[in-house]
Amino acid sequence: MPSGQIFNIQRFSVHDGPGARTTVFFKGCNLRCLWCHNPESFSPKPDLEFNPQKCIGCGTCFRVCPQNAHTLDASGRHTIDRTQCQHCLVCADQCYAGALKAVGQTVDTDYVMKQILSDKDYYDRSGGGATFSGGECMLQLEFLESLLLSCREASVSTAVDTAGNVPFESFERILPLTDLFLFDVKAADPVRHKELTGVSNERILSNLHRLRDAGARIIIRSPLIPSRNGDQIEGIARILRDIRPELVELLPFHKLGSSKYAALDLPDPCLDEAIPDKDTVDRVLQILRSAGLNARKS
Ligand code: SF4
Ligand code: SF4
Structure with missing residues (x-):
């Protein structure tokens, strides 16, 4: 089908x-x-959306990402290195706060x-x-x-x-x-x-x-x-x-x-x-x- x-x-x-x-x-x-x-x-292909306002800082996405694409920048801000992301969407699946969303x-x-x-x-x-x-x-x-x-x-x-x-x-x-x-x-x-x-x-x-x-x-x-x-x-x-x-x-x-x-x-x-x-x-x-x-x- x-x-x-x-x-x-x-x-x-x-x-x-x-x-x-x-x-x-x-x-x-x-x-x-x-x-x-x-x-x-x-x-x-599927995309990953990130809404920082919803993030509760649990750190799960940092742990589960196989590419280590979730990082903190120099000012301590949570960012995603889009050049490393392979769109596996594991982090979106594990983000219970809904800050990460698979599209x-x-x-x-x-x-x-x-x-x-x-x-x-x-x-x-x-x-x-x-x-x-x-x-x-x-x-x-x-x-x-x-x-x-x-x-x-x-x-x-x-x-x-x-x-x-x-x-x-x-x-x-x-x-x-x-x-x-x-x-x-x-x-x-x-x-x-x-x-x-x-x-x-x-x-x-x-x-x-x-x-x-x-x-x-x-x-x-x-x-x-x-x-x-x-x-x-x-x-x-x-x-x-x-x-x-x-x-x-x-x-x-x-x-x-x-x-x-x-x-x-x-x-x-x-x-x-x-x-x-x-x-x-x-x-x-x-x-x-x-x-x-x-x-x-x-
Ligand atoms: S898993 Fe979701 S709530 Fe937890 S740190 Fe990552 S984006 Fe924030
Ligand atoms: S989609 Fe996969 S590779 Fe991309 S940031 Fe999330 S866990 Fe990492």
């Missing part, structure tokens, strides 16, 4: 497609968006389907279903395909949330099993897209056009981080005018990911970024609507 690496299953989600949904977050991503609020999705687990299709099917009544009543997100869920194609097939057999509606940076053949494989695509468009200009996400958008936009031509149902999701992609909105509107998605959802930047960067000892590129105010969001929505798009804030 196919299995994959995920980092969360969120029930009763109302932001990942229509109705009440269960969202499955796949681990691993081939973009590095500067504003990402799920840094635990970057690596396809990511390998699960099979049956396990995920059990979680999804437990809320089927809610999907049926609300027009919801299951959403496969990440990370980039399309990087674990066999696992994704197996989940989509199981949902189809169980009459659960499905959405695939993707940044689109995969070969189009991957879309062709899941297209017949997917009811809705939540497709990210983050910038219009390829050079700016690369600066902001680490990759050009040429393949992404080609995939989007081909998906539209194949008759897929598409909702576009565009993040708004005014100092980063605020200059891209008019270009995005021009691209989407041609795509004619059923909806464009604007995702204003928020700071909910900051504590996760700290827990993973990763630098947060948007630590000092401002949250866009209502006037800014309304102005951007107006640009999108002026292009004839059905746009709303997520």
Whole structure:
């Protein structure tokens, strides 16, 4: 049975497609968006989070770590030498205070389907279903395909949330099993897209056009981080005018990911970024609507 690496299953989600949904977050991503609020999705392997506020100083992790990766720095502060850590997660298993936490687990299709099917009544009543997100869920194609097939057999509606940076053949494989695509468009200009996400958008936009031509149902999701992609909105509107998605959802930047960067000892590129105010969001929505798009804030 196919299995994959995920980092969360969120029930009763109302932001990942229509109705009440269960969202499955796949681990691993081939973009590095500067504003990402799920840094635990970057690596396809399990991660170790450390929350010093919860540490009671019992010393267990120092004793059990085979790599001696838990150390005290010159000021006596408990740190993890990430260059030594082999991700065995023994320390997280033994930390009863919950200061160390394993993020990511390998699960099979049956396990995920059990979680999804437990809320089927809610999907049926609300027009919801299951959403496969990440990370980039399309990087674990066999696992994704197996989940989509199981949902189809169980009459659960499905959405695939993707940044689109995969070969189009991957879309062709899941297209017949997917009811809705939540497709990210983050910038219009390829050079700016690369600066902001680490990759050009040429393949992404080609995939989007081909998906539209194949008759897929598409909702576009565009993040708004005014100092980063605020200059891209008019270009995005021009691209989407041609795509004619059923909806464009604007995702204003928020700071909910900051504590996760700290827990993973990763630098947060948007630590000092401002949250866009209502006037800014309304102005951007107006640009999108002026292009004839059905746009709303997520
Ligand atoms: S095992 Fe947990 S509570 Fe104990 S020292 Fe390590 S991090 Fe702190
Ligand atoms: S995950 Fe394993 S190697 Fe890494 S710090 Fe914990 S015990 Fe050490």
